Amino acid sequence: VIALILILMVGPGAFAMSPEEIRAAIHSQVSQRHPDPPRDFWETLGPEALPVLKQMIEESVSRVERTWLIEGLGHFSDPSVGAILEAKIKDSDNEVFKKKMLQSLIQSQGDSVLDFVEPYLSDKSPHLRIAVAKGIRLYMKSSVASERLKTYLSSEKEEWIRNEIARKDVARVRTPGKVIQEAVVLASPSPERPLEPLPEKEWSGEWMGVYLSPSGSGTAKAILTREGTSWRVDLKLPKKSRIELKATEAEVQYFQTDHFHWIRVRDKSADRVFTGNRKAK
């Protein structure tokens, strides 16, 4: 069994970032030569990031940078993203850029773009075929999509391409210089498709994670209890210390990545945050 690791960092901008701050957060990631951003980077920017991202794509004078930004569009399901990407795909004659846009389009729009992307399953470029087939496998749920993928795979002559499409996506982040810090175990076996969101009624109970404040940080456990429309949070910290946040003090956000459910609890009365997760069942 190959070791599966993924990076875990508290993501940027969980709480009401201004457009300028969202720009800065994106710029900080885009400018890296070998980025290893938090896996949930785009999601934690929130829906407010989409107009900022679109504007940055229009403004950017760098093709490489613009491509990176377009990859970010894949994380937003707004229908406008589909229109933007379909137009750019039709215009592009660069295989790398076209591949990244197709990936983003499928990730963003799912089954609704099956007819648009299917012709690329017979493209002469193996990289476009791989990108589209992988995208269908990961992000489309309809039986029609599954059937078309099956049909394509039965006609694909290159074994390495079939293997590549079947290969599980593995996030490995041991970049030089960071060796293995910041990485955590990725649940195995990996689910083939993204998780269904965890209903709010199931947020109650224990979450394991990290507590962060200006005066210190550490591993912690949060116990969420529903109180009306809010949440009371009991934070259990190292050395048997604990903090109890009343429902009026705790701001709770939920988000998900491919394999984990996450919550982020912010203490509205103090500058401290808890981020924790539960592995998918």
Place this chain on the structure above:
Amino acid sequence: MRTIASWILLFPVLVLASAGCASKGEQQTSSTLVLPAARLDQSTYSPSRASDSVIGEPVSKGSVTLSTTKVITLNNLGMVRFDDPWSSNEFLVDLGTYNEASDFGPNGSMTLVANVFNYPLSGGAYPVLTSFYVDSGGSITEYVKLTGCKSSGMWTCSGGSCSANSSCTVGSGSAFGSRQDWDQHQVPPYGFVTTNSFPRCDSSLNAWECPFSGGLISGHYYAKYVLLSNSGGSVSGKLAGVEIKVIVKKDTSNRNTGTTNGGINLNLILVGDQNILASRSSAGARNLDLLFSELNRLLSSESGSKLGLNQIKIYEWSDANGGSQYSHVDLDQLGNLFESGSKGLPSEDSGEFVNLFLVSDIVNSGGSYTILGLSGGILGPPVNGTQSSGLAFSSFDQLASFNPNCAGRDPCDRSHQESDFLEMADTIGHELGHYLGLNHPSERPDFRGAQDHDVLSDTPACAYRTLASVNLYLDQRSCYFTDTQIHPAPLANRTCKSACDTATGGGPYLTASLSSQWIDSTSSTYSGSTGWNGDMPQKFCPQTPECQFNHIMWYTTKNRKMQAGVWKEDGNLISPQSSAILQWSEFVR
């Protein structure tokens, strides 16, 4: 001397592979699958030499000889897991007797490349260097000093994942500046081959408490290793073998005293038909010439390291020969690219040339991120055929379409070259720095804000900036505004901001607003239509070493702005101490 930010790992960090069945009687490397050598062809493109002013004349030092003095093979060695004490599994290796003058010279070095074979499980084992010392006739000089590791193990594991054991540390007076510094060489990013080279520091240069001043001394050299398995199951009673190659560089020149510090040889492997076809076009060939010219300029003059490019060999890895499988290489296939690709190179060039793989795209299938380049390691091995034997950078299939303003211009000066293209040369310079042994001066902070810095005293630290306590940014703005550290000697006892402002005659590099940290939305250069591109430096200070963004090993890409028909941009410095490290590299001749 810079202090190292403490880094206590609060989250589990490494998953262990489950123990699997061994294939009996079959010799395996620790990467389990032995990849075939790629079939490479000579390229039709070759870089123009001095006559075309591409990279000038070779700059060989003329004082360097290399030899593999020993290949040590040991069988039936016990192994440990990440959290196991080493107990009796640490083993001694006799490296032989060497003379300071006749074997090393004042600038010589010794490199140990170790590889496990006959690994009996799935996964692999790292040969971890736990000790390196010389016996000079009764007087012992230790180069690696560890404390707390032997009895308690390197890592603490729980539930199949591990974090660094804080009681296992690198002691003072060691050639490794920190636990992380040591880790980087023992647990490489790709594959399981470890590379360790000495000297790594010189107390007269590097300021931290090194075991010695000057070069390697005369005496009998020894090393100790443990084989660190990544198995999730017990490895008690499991045995493997190790091969340790001892490579000695003799260099009779003195360090940093001449007009040149020598040069390096490069293999450029064009991966995939798109890159190959581009190189055969006139625009693609011109751009490769410009790329080498720019890289040579960065290393030889702008960086201050006085390193040049010597021989350059170009190879093609065509789609028909399997190149298509690696031209859009996934991160987790990069080790296979390095191994298979470097095996296809002429064996006599192994260790003589640094391997650059030009791919179309480096794919991170675990996330939507564009990667410009990656090195096989911090200090890549001077041998071919390993999972770390090279560095890769992305062309984005633009080799023939870069620099449209160069059409009809021969030569095409920098002002007509694109920023994306110049950044590609910067990226190669940066990854090359990693491969030859250089770290980022500052690492991005982890999720708790803990941050590592290199151990050199002439590279500045750069602090990060935060938002809502949880957003940690290391960028030009954080170096300029947030970092209020007065950088001590040998830097000029100034902050980045004060030094940069002085260099520009008082003009600001960036302007401040929004708590002096975020995008400057009040600047006259900012407007809704120019957005974040408006948040660019007003005046550049490329020769100011107190600003980390002016160093070639700076973490992110560079700021660059066309002003009056000339590129104004951040610097690409290599500090004197960094240059000294490069001088010990086997590749620098």
